[in-house]
Amino acid sequence: MDDFTWRKRLEDRRKRRKRERLFVLFFIIAIIASFFLYIGVYTKTPDYAMKTVQEALKDNDSDTFGRYVDLISVTSKAYDDLTVDLFKYDTQLSDRERSLFENFYVLIRPQIAQGAADVIDYKIQKGIWTLPDGILQGRQLGVDFDLLLERSLIRHTTIVGTGKVEYTDVGKVTVDLNVIEDYTNKPFTLQLEVENVNGSGWSFGGFEFDLFEHSWKVGSVNLNLGTSEWRVVGIKNYREYLEMVAPILKQEIADYIDNTSEIVNRYNEAFRTQQNEFTYMQRTQNGVMNPQQRERIASYIENNVIPTLQNRQMELDEIAAPNGAIYLQKLRKESTTITVSAWSYYIKGLRENSAEAFDTAESLHKQELAIDQRIEEIVHNSAISRDRPDLP
Secondary structure (H helix, E strand, O other): OHHHHHHHHHHHHHHHHHHHHHHHHHHHHHHHHHHHHHHOOOOHHHHHHHHHHHHHHHOHHHHHHHHHEOHHHHHHHHHHHHHHHOOOOOOOOOOEEEEHHHHHHHHHHHHHHHHHHHHHHHHHHHHOOOOOOOOOOOOOOOOOOOHHHHHHHHHHHEEEEEEEEEEEHHHHHHHHEEEEEEOOOOOEEEEEEEEEOOOOEEEEEOOOOOOOOOEEEEEEOOOEOOEEEEEEEEEHHHHHHHHHHHHHHHHHHHHHHHHHHHHHHHHHHHHHHHHHHHHHHHHOOOOOOHHHHHHHHHHHHHHHHHHHHHHHHHHHHOOOOOHHHHHHHHHHHHHHHHHHHHHHEEEHHHHOOHHHHHHHHHHHHHHHHHHHOOOOOOHHHHHHOOOOOOOO
């Protein structure tokens, strides 16, 4: 090989290695640039926040969910939409009573909002709906929290996915959230209020880009990836969602109540007769029942009261409930189950003279009364809704 050919090959080899090094360098720079663009821009966008929220829901990650959703803010605003006309059409209330109730519901908003946030947080963690502890248990605040949750539609709303993102102001956007209400199978697009926190800009390599001004500026040579994040703070059109679904559900509840009214009225009359008989059988001279009297009452409950309850439930189970009335149907069945259990413990208390059995019976009876009150409120609200213009 002559000297010229040898030198040419060396030069070609050097050029090839230079090209390879440049390619590797450009590849590395591209990866680094993509990483910083991802960290510095995409992770600071509403789209990233919404995708992270959806992933948190799938992963039961309540901490991450809480980072991007201000549950207290969301539930507080939703509570206002939910209760704005709660007493408006109740003709049994005077103007003064209606005003007192409305003011009271405003006063307890913080407790209800916190309770709702706790319930949602637990649902994300454990995958089940529960009720809050403390002052929101039962009706200590004069509010049936379980019934309030049912009216909110949250327990039967399925998220389908997110849609468009619309910038409404500096640091504020509206994100479409597509959902389906499970009972009615109605689709709806909720408009989430999403706000920017902790700033909105980033700078790299001497250039600065403002996410809202959409402009580049020369000046800084420092790396500043920013700390901006986006959080959901409310639902703009939640009231519209309620107004779309509620009339359909109210109509289905009204239909179910009508279809079961004959059964309910007939058995209510039977229960009144049994209650009078039960009261008569409990009479004593000195306030203490003798063993024969105890057994007579136990047998009466066992052979008359409990079978009547079970027969009533069997007849109710034969009436198909539309989706909107499933909650009411479930409550009736739950009431029957607890009532039968309470009577069973009462029978045990009579026959065994067991204070523990009587205590259990009383505890179950209180649970049954709470459910029955919930049922009565649904029926009462249904009667009010029949006169409302939004009920077809």
